[in-house]
Amino acid sequence: MSKAMAMRAVHKRYLVRFLPAMAGYCVLIGLFGWLVPLTHSMTLRTLLALLPMLPVMIAMRAIALVIREQDELERQLDLQALAAAAVLTSCGFLSFGLLLSAGVLQGVPAALVALLVLPCFFWIFGLAKLVLVVRLRRR
Structure with missing residues (x-):
């Protein structure tokens, strides 16, 4: 290997x-x-x-x-991915909540929305890290 x-x-x-x-x-x-x-x-x-x-x-x-x-580079990539995931997850769920409050979206249980925050955060973290690693390798 x-x-x-x-x-x-x-x-x-x-x-x-x-x-x-x-x-x-x-x-x-x-x-x-x-x-x-x-x-x-x-x-x-x-x-x-x-x-x-x-x-x-x-x-x-x-x-x-x-x-x-x-090491320092890996730490930096993970922290950048965590920051991106926090911002994107927060903005995404705030937008979703605003659309629910405005009546644009209907029929979505609030409990389901709340239960999806952490799984979405983990998925977005993984995707953000993948993007950062691919960008770094292309340099």
């Missing part, structure tokens, strides 16, 4: 931290969607609603650790 294709230890550690967290998130979100409608206890509903935040926090820690452990 070429040196350019080999994964560095810092990125292997990131995947070991991040991927199980995201798998846990998917499982817990599935349980949330399945069990909440069947649960009458407010305490249990609260627990089911907040339980997916545990793997989210683990994933956020994995992101923070990989940024800290990377």
Whole structure:
């Protein structure tokens, strides 16, 4: 395997931290969607609603650790991608909320919109990082 294709230890550690967290998130979100409608206890509903935040926090820690452990160029790319994702996600959801408030868009549940913020942020972060890396390689 070429040196350019080999994964560095810092990125292997990131995947070991991040991927199980995201798998846990998917499982817990599935349980949330399945069990909440069947649960009458407010305490249990609260627990089911907040339980997916545990793997989210683990994933956020994995992101923070990989940024800290990377070299300066990789750190700069990740921080630029995070900034772009924060701005684009915020502006996108604000625009969506304004369109909902103005009655231009209808029939979209507010809970669904709120649940999509973090997944959209992660997708936009990934796309922003891809764009930044491609731009850097073209130089």
